[in-house]
Amino acid sequence: MSNLLKGKVALVTGGSRGLGAATAEALADLGADIAISYVASAEKAEAVVEKLKAKGVRALAIKSDQADMAAAKPLVEKVIAHFGKLDILVNNAAIAVQGKTVDDPALDTVNLDRQWQINVMGAVATTRAAAPVLSDGGRILFIGSALGTHVPFAGTADYAGSKAALIGYAKGVARDLGGRNITANVVQPGVMPTDMATAVLGDEIPAALLDLHPIRRIATLEEVAALVCHLAGPNGGYITGSVIDVAGGIAI
Template sequence: MSKSLSGKVALVTGGSRGLGVAIANALADEGADVAISYVASEEKAAAVVKGLIAKGVRAIAIEADQGDPDASEPLIRKVVEKLGKLDILVNNAAVAWQGKTIDDPEIDNAAMDRQWAINTFGVIANIRAAAKVLPDGGRIISIGSGLGTRIAFPGTADYAASKAAVIGYSRGAARDLGGRNITVNVVQAGMMDTDMAAGSKGKLPPIIMESHAIHRYAKLSEVAGAVVFLAGPHGGFTTGSVIDVNGGFTA
């Protein structure tokens, strides 16, 4: 069976859990060698790498805190040193700290600042670092959120803005890198069936589920499939775009 990403090297940040694992596996299924980054769960990362290697590809895990922009250059450098190059960057690592309105006296401003560091500034640093080593035809894909373009309920200002900023930066980067045929896109995911979301199932306010055209959580494979498309040969003319995989939340 043809594997569309054979010979390619991909980096998936936050690849030790949830959507990151699904993306890493989907890329490996198409023949890509895969590096994943993690910040704390070394044991989980090692298990993911073992599973990827079992698919017949090369795989490594690198500890890197996306909340520290200074970690991006060393992360990209290690991928190139260990796997020889980098063709595909997937910015998946993120946090979602929501719930309190901006005028709530108990809002944790330090946590909101950390969220910005991880969701926005870390992504930007990764893109800048990767742009220096990606070959012509390379791919940059960042995982966004439907909240980056539509605010359907209160308590999400900082999270939504951190994701919206990634869209703007990605569109600018698409212009900057288009001459090298490097594509830069965002996949806006919706509510997903991850361990992070497990505690909220059945407890969400009705308005949240009702704001979706399809009233269910996304399968991780559905979001990972969009990433594989953008990383593969059929995604070469899609750039500066936002691909919505969020059940019609942004419809």
């Protein structure tokens, strides 16, 4: 454990599982106090909180549905009420609805629209709620996707579009908040070992997908979380408005 982020408070949305949980743990390993949001499983969220507390940091789980834009302000207010401040926001919560082309008669437009609501408008609402109270010198991280800038296969138009939207928004946020030395960046993972990836791809990563990667494997959660931690830390203070892939070269 390091003290690089000791005294900092981070909010990781969707922090009860997958990359969110890994990022919360990585930030805690650097000494940050952590709030995570979750939408369904209080048991999983509390298990993450206990892991974080075991590292010697303060931790809190808050139930909050990112599909509801009105939930963002109460979420941030609860973080401030509990910890007294907010220094780092990781906009991680998202869903993936993929697999059908836009001309497919069976296209699930209801869930595709919900995906835009959660992935884009939910992240926007959380950022708007956090921006006025975020400490000067703070950090905002958006978890995007390599699909936000490079689409090597069909059936991902809406998901890719939702992640691409974060890029323009993050660049605008970086411009708006730069005067307060607040940075805003997008981290773009490729495929990771998460429940979300399994729901889309199944239990085995298709060989054809791996063949698209110069480094022929998927990312580890720890590799992606490490980049988030770097951008959230003191050495990330002059990186803003950037889009950084952790995707094994799939976009080259």
